[in-house]
Amino acid sequence: MINLNKKGFTLIELISVLIVLSLVLVLVIPNIVYFKNTGADAIKKGKINTLTTLAKRKTEEDIDNYQDCTGTISNNNLSKCIFKVTDLMSEEEDLKGNIYICFDNFKLEANAYYSENTSYTCS
Numbered sequence: 001m002i003n004l005n006k007k008g009f010t011l012i013e014l015i016s017v018l019i020v021l022s023l024v025l026v027l028v029i030p031n032i033v034y035f036k037n038t039g040a041d042a043i044k045k046g047k048i049n050t051l052t053t054l055a056k057r058k059t060e061e062d063i064d065n066y067q068d069c070t071g072t073i074s075n076n077n078l079s080k081c082i083f084k085v086t087d088l089m090s091e092e093e094d095l096k097g098n099i100y101i102c103f104d105n106f107k108l109e110a111n112a113y114y115s116e117n118t119s120y121t122c123s
Contacts, residue, residue: 047095048114055083055099055112066110069103074119083112 009017059066069081075098083099095114102122103110113120 044094047089051083051085051088051095051099052112052114054088055101056110058083059101059110059112063108063110066101067103067105069101069110070105070122072119072121073100073102 066081073081075082081101083101085095085097085099088099089095097114097116098120100113100115100120100122101110102113102120
């Protein structure tokens with residue numbers, strides 16, 4: 001006589017569990033990726049804010065030296081109007097751009113802007 005009272009899971013139960021786990025993963029993984037990217041963007045923005053604040057403070061110490069930092073600033077001209085990220089923060093490999101200093105003739109102050117381009121046009 002065959003004993004049908006074996007302990008264990010049936011094939012239907014195992015498949016049901018796999019389907020439920022698959023649905024949970026399909027719903028959870030995109031959210032994890034989204035929050036990871038959002039966190040990385042927030043960290044990058046925080047670093048950029050820190051760098052622009054550092055550059056602005058450096059220019060405030062010698063504001064007369066930056067009065068010609070207007071118009072289009074590129075790596076070829078007005079190099080004093082450009083701070084490299086590595087000059088302000090050591091070992092920042094995830095930020096590839098520069099901090100550009102723009103002098104505002106109306107307010108008589110300099111502002112700092114981050115850009116990953118090789119030039120920046122002050123507005």
